[in-house]
Amino acid sequence: MDRLRIVLISPRNPLNIGAAARAISNFGFTHLRLVNPYGVAWREARSAVGASAVLERTQVFDSLAEALDDCTLVVGTTSIGHRELNHPLRRLEYGGRLLRKHLAAEPAALLFGSEKFGLSNEDLAHCHWLVRIPAREAHGSMNLGQAVAVCLYELIRDPRAAIAQPKALKPAAAGEVERFSALLLELLDSSGYTNPKTAASTAIKVRRMVRRLNLPGRDIETWQGILRQALWKSREPHRD
Amino acid sequence: MDRLRIVLISPRNPLNIGAAARAISNFGFTHLRLVNPYGVAWREARSAVGASAVLERTQVFDSLAEALDDCTLVVGTTSIGHRELNHPLRRLEYGGRLLRKHLAAEPAALLFGSEKFGLSNEDLAHCHWLVRIPAREAHGSMNLGQAVAVCLYELIRDPRAAIAQPKALKPAAAGEVERFSALLLELLDSSGYTNPKTAASTAIKVRRMVRRLNLPGRDIETWQGILRQALWKSREPHRD
Numbered sequence: 504m505d506r507l508r509i510v511l512i513s514p515r516n517p518l519n520i521g522a523a524a525r526a527i528s529n530f531g532f533t534h535l536r537l538v539n540p541y542g543v544a545w546r547e548a549r550s551a552v553g554a555s556a557v558l559e560r561t562q563v564f565d566s567l568a569e570a571l572d573d574c575t576l577v578v579g580t581t582s583i584g585h586r587e588l589n590h591p592l593r594r595l596e597y598g599g600r601l602l603r604k605h606l607a608a609e610p611a612a613l614l615f616g617s618e619k620f621g622l623s624n625e626d627l628a629h630c631h632w633l634v635r636i637p638a639r640e641a642h643g644s645m646n647l648g649q650a651v652a653v654c655l656y657e658l659i660r661d662p663r664a665a666i667a668q669p670k671a672l673k674p675a676a677a678g679e680v681e682r683f684s685a686l687l688l689e690l691l692d693s694s695g696y697t698n699p700k701t702a703a704s705t706a707i708k709v710r711r712m713v714r715r716l717n718l719p720g721r722d723i724e725t726w727q728g729i730l731r732q733a734l735w736k737s738r739e740p741h742r743d
Numbered sequence: 744m745d746r747l748r749i750v751l752i753s754p755r756n757p758l759n760i761g762a763a764a765r766a767i768s769n770f771g772f773t774h775l776r777l778v779n780p781y782g783v784a785w786r787e788a789r790s791a792v793g794a795s796a797v798l799e800r801t802q803v804f805d806s807l808a809e810a811l812d813d814c815t816l817v818v819g820t821t822s823i824g825h826r827e828l829n830h831p832l833r834r835l836e837y838g839g840r841l842l843r844k845h846l847a848a849e850p851a852a853l854l855f856g857s858e859k860f861g862l863s864n865e866d867l868a869h870c871h872w873l874v875r876i877p878a879r880e881a882h883g884s885m886n887l888g889q890a891v892a893v894c895l896y897e898l899i900r901d902p903r904a905a906i907a908q909p910k911a912l913k914p915a916a917a918g919e920v921e922r923f924s925a926l927l928l929e930l931l932d933s934s935g936y937t938n939p940k941t942a943a944s945t946a947i948k949v950r951r952m953v954r955r956l957n958l959p960g961r962d963i964e965t966w967q968g969i970l971r972q973a974l975w976k977s978r979e980p981h982r983d
Contacts, residue, residue, distance in 0.1 A: 518758065522886055529822070529878040529885050555882075582769070591912065596905035637899060638769040642795075645769050645892075646762055652889035653896045659877060660897075662905070665836035672831065 506610045508534045513617040517547035522648025524557040530655040535561040536570045576611035579622050579630035582638045582645045591632040598634030599657035675723035684713045686730035693737045746850045748774045753857040757787035762888025764797040770895040775801040776810045816851035819862050819870035822878045822885045831872040838874030839897035915963035924953045926970035933977040
C-alpha cells in the first residue's frame with residue numbers, strides 16, 4: 504500500500520483535499536500528490552484542524568509528468584463511461600485487482616481529475632488504462648473525496664472476508680428453553696390468557712413459537728427471570 | 744436497492760447530509776431518512792445548490808424507532824472495533840452480502856451515527872448486527888459521507904465483475920510488425936546507429952525488442968508513418 508501514489512489533479516476544494524487525505528489514512532495508504540492545486544484550497548486544507556500526517560507529507564507538483572516520475576503503472580479514474588475510448592476502461596472491481604497485483608512489486612499512480620472537469624485528454628494520455636466506479640449512468644459524477652474513499656476501499660477489500668462465516672450466537676440448550684416454555688405457560692395460565700378448554704393445543708403452539716425464537720444461551724436466564732417476576736406479580740392477591 | 748433505508752442519526756454537518764444524498768443517488772439507492780438532524784444542517788443541506796431528488800424525498804423523524812418502523816432488518820455501521828460486543832460484528836465484505844440477500848425480498852435499514860459520537864448504546868439496541876468498514880485500527884474514524892459511499896459501493900459491487908476479462912488491445916499482425924522492424928532497421932542504418940560489423944546481431948536484438956513492444960494493431964500504421972518520415976529526413980542531403 505506504500506507503493507500507491509494517489510494523485511489529485513488541480514483540486515479546487517480544500518474539503519476534498521482533506522477528505523482524500525482522510526480516506527488515505529483510514530485505509531492505510533501514505534502518498535498523496537497534488538498537481539497544480541488551487542493555491543487557496545491547498546493552504547486551507549493544510550491548515551485545517553486535524554489535518555493528518557498524510558497532508559503533512561503531501562507533495563505538490565507543477566506538472567503531471569513530474570508527479571508520475573517513479574510510477575511504472577498509471578491508472579486514471581472515472582465514474583462515467585468516458586467519451587474517449589482510447590483507453591481500456593475497467594470496472595473498479597477488476598481494475599482494483601490488477602492494480603493490487605501491480606502494487607505487490609512496483610509503484611503505481613491512481614489519478615483523480617478536478618472536481619469540475621475530471622481528467623483532461625492531456626491527463627488521460629499519461630494513463631495506461633482507466634477504472635470506472637460503477638455508479639449509475641444517470642448520475643455518475645461522484646464527489647472527489649467519496650470517489651477516493653471508494654477506490655481505496657476496493658484496494659484494501661479482502662475477498663476472503665466476504666465468505667468468512669461469523670461466529671453465530673450460541674443457542675440456549677434444550678433444557679433451558681423448556682424451563683422458559685414452562686414458565687411462560689404458567690404465566691399464560693395465571694394471567695387468564697389460556698382457555699382451559701384449549702389448554703393442550705395452546706401449550707403445543709406456544710412451545711413451537713418459543714423454539715422459533717432461537718433464544719441465545721447468553722440471554723436465556725434473563726428471559727427466565729423476567730417471566731418469574733411477572734408470574735410472581737400475577738399471583739399476588741389483588742388489592743382493590 | 745429501493746428496499747434499503749439509509750438512516751443518519753443526528754447528523755450535524757449539512758455537507759455530510761448532502762454527500763450522503765449524493766452517494767445514494769450515484770449508486771442507485773432512493774431512501775434517505777434523518778433522525779433528529781441538527782436543524783440548521785438540514786435546512787442548509789436542503790437548500791444547497793444541486794440538492795438532489797434524494798434530498799427532496801428525504802424523511803425526517805423524531806425517533807429512531809419511527810424511522811425503522813417498516814424494516815425487517817436493522818444493521819448498524821461502525822468503522823472501529825466497537826467497545827460494545829453485545830452485537831455480532833461483521834466485516835463490510837461479508838455483512839454487505841448478508842444485507843444484499845435480505846434486500847432481495849425485504850426492507851432493511853443501514854444506520855450511521857452522528858459525526859462526533861457514532862451510534863449510541865440506545866441506537867445499537869435497535870440493531871440486529873453491525874458492519875465494520877475495514878479501516879485501519881490506528882485511524883478508523885471515517886468521514887460520514889465517505890462511510891456512506893463505501894458501504895453503498897459494497898452493496899452494488901458486482902463480484903463477477905472482478906473476474907471478467909476486459910477486451911485486450913488487439914495486437915498488430917506479424918506482417919505489420921515486420922514492416923515496422925524493417926523500417927526501424929533502415930533508420931538505424933541511415934542514421935549511423937548500426938555498426939556495420941555487428942549489423943546482423945543488432946538486427947536480431949532489435950527484432951526481439953520490437954516484439955516485446957506488443958504493438959497494438961490500431962497504432963501500427965501510425966508508428967510506421969513516424970519511421971518513414973524520420974527515414975526520409977535522415978536521407979535528405981545535409982545543408983551545411
